[in-house]
């Protein structure tokens with residue numbers, strides 16, 4: 001079984017890289033602080049004696065390529081090490097470091113796999129700085145042209161390609177250069193289901209659809225004191241109407257639909273000026289594609305209504321759109337079996353978050369293992385999972401990897 | 408009568424000082440760009456042969472002190488030259504430059520006033536960078552301690568006192584050093600009333616109450632994809648509820664109450680993170696003090712309700728609070744009389760905007776003259792007033808000044 005001290009120690013060590021002045025963990029894709037995290041991961045790859053490869057979109061691979069089976073398609077493990085703003089330490093890093101831990105454990109045990117085993121850290125999974133999310137794995141799977149991805153302009157006006165060059169992670173390999181035999185991603189659930197039901201392992205069988213849009217409302221600046229309510233074209237008020245609309249629909253729908261407005265910006269953003277512009281993001285998700293389309297259509301027609309009613313003009317830009325994904329049935333069953341023989345309770349489940357596994361599923365059989373998140377909290381510094389669950393998850397991954405690479 | 412070319416030329420010249428990279432007029436109080444505007448005004452004061460004085464809060468005075476009447480209490484004219492973000496060129500500057508124009512016209516005509524005449528440009532009238540608004544005139548009138556005002560921290564984290572020092576407008580005079588005999592402020596209406604009624608001159612008899620607050624909602628960051636709607640404590644959603652509440656109340660009230668949310672900030676402001684914090688400003692106004700109190704109380708109890716309902720915590724901070732102001736009846740009548748003898752249509756009216764006159768009214772008889780704003784537009788680069796109305800207003804001011812300083 002895996003080395004718990006090494007895994008937990010590395011999680012803490014990586015989690016302390018990229019803290020800002022206020023102690024918040026902010027390791028956005030391709031920033032200086034993320035470079036430090038990448039450097040640390042690369043040092044561990046080299047320490048383990050693995051082969052290092054970086055591709056053009058900055059994905060990092062640690063490759064164990066035993067003689068004799070070097071030409072076989074590799075089993076790939078992985079996730080990401082970029083974070084959101086004010087993040088927890090487990091999201092992504094747990095999957096990457098467990099992948100590395102499993103490889104090191106097998107190496108140390110003298111295990112002889114039937115194929116190479118690779119641990120991957122994919123670029124810009126979070127999508128906070130550059131949209132879409134899961135960008136590195138999407139490019140790797142051929143779902144987005146690498147040149148287009150490198151030209152993406154971030155929330156801070158930077159281009160991803162220049163930033164990767166700047167931090168020295170513009171690799172030489174063409175994305176997709178290794179076609180995996182299979183892909184497994186271990187991750188914290190980031191939601192409340194496992195904890196609420198007292199279940200230790202989630203065998204993730206599917207992942208909901210994700211729709212990201214940027215909405216910009218153009219109204220008219222005017223004086224807050226002199227302009228009668230009836231004469232206003234208040235972009236901020238219209239933005240508020242959209243937030244309420246999305247929330248009420250999701251709440252009253254009796255479906256698992258979720259809707260979130262995470263970013264908001266007013267212009268000119270002055271206390272006594274009616275906002276001339278409000279720009280905000282909409283994150284809509286549903287496990288059912290037809291329902292997700294329905295929600296997108298409902299939003300679109302509500303925006304049209306608001307244009308008429310409020311005399312504003314509204315522009316919508318698509319930032320990301322991914323259909324729901326079904327994971328590989330065989331691997332899901334293998335995970336359930338491994339949980340059973342390890343004595344862990346297990347349930348099949350849907351992932352609410354997006355993951356690199358959903359992209360790699362386009363080119364290889366893929367599935368995910370979830371462990372519980374205390375209080376269902378994620379994208380928050382209070383994100384946490386009991387050590388015992390972290391260790392159990394990594395051992396589950398070890399077991400599944402062993403089965404998938406048995407001679 | 409006044410020199411139209413000089414007045415209109417200076418309005419254009421000053422209006423071109425403080426343009427940002429995109430050509431927007433942004434001359435926030437005590438910034439580098441406002442320093443350039445101040446320097447220009449000071450050069451015109453010196454060119455006209457007036458005595459220059461700057462007080463500790465940065466108010467600038469151009470003083471015409473004819474021998475023989477130098478010890479009399481001066482008649483004061485004025486307004487401000489700071490602007491909002493992406494402003495028009497008339498708000499404030501029209502009153503300052505017309506005051507200077509009237510003095511120069513009287514000087515050139517050999518007029519012998521019964522008392523000194525002063526033109527003032529008050530610091531930070533807009534309140535966009537530092538709250539409260541009308542700060543320079545409020546301090547001048549003794550309504551706010553100068554030390555407290557200088558210590559005010561702005562939206563950009565700067566302290567007003569340090570900024571005044573930096574731009575060289577930390578003057579020596581104690582605010583209030585000249586107690587005016589009377590104060591008159593000429594201003595664009597910034598609202599739709601005069602234009603809609605086809606009236607050329609507004610004799611402003613009162614000014615509505617102003618209530619500024621900053622509201623901060625603290626919820627909980629969590630994952631946008633995994634967190635069920637029922638488990639969210641979404642600070643952005645709660646902020647949207649407040650915007651809708653204020654708007655609906657103001658709209659359905661059958662009163663002139665106005666309510667505006669001009670500034671908004673989400674944290675962490677990331678696309679897939681439920682906002683943990685939303686901070687925004689509330690600008691509430693009403694000509695009736697008891698109604699304004701009612702509106703403040705209604706907001707306060709709605710915020711309490713939201714705390715209960717949504718499990719968020721809410722902090723409210725007071726940024727400005729001014730009761731409605733009644734202007735001097737005699738001066739208002741004098742303005743009406745001057746309009747009549749000048750052949751201009753005139754109506755009494757309430758000011759929807761805050762003005763320095765409302766502060767100086769605490770220490771001297773004060774009133775205001777309004778001219779029409781095309782389309783009622785202000786705090787917007789499309790702010791405009793026909794030249795003929797600008798000239799008529801300045802000549803009206805000339806006439807009233809002549810009456811108030813006749814020997």
Ligand SMILES: NC(=O)NCCC(=O)O
Pocket residue numbers: 091125126127133134190352353354355630632679
């Ligand atoms: N796992 C995770 O938080 N991914 C980020 C992409 C998303 O689901 O918003």
Ligand SMILES: NC(=O)NCCC(=O)O
Pocket residue numbers: 223224225272498532533534540541597759760761762
């Ligand atoms: N005149 C003017 O726009 N004053 C600014 C203060 C306010 O009314 O908001």
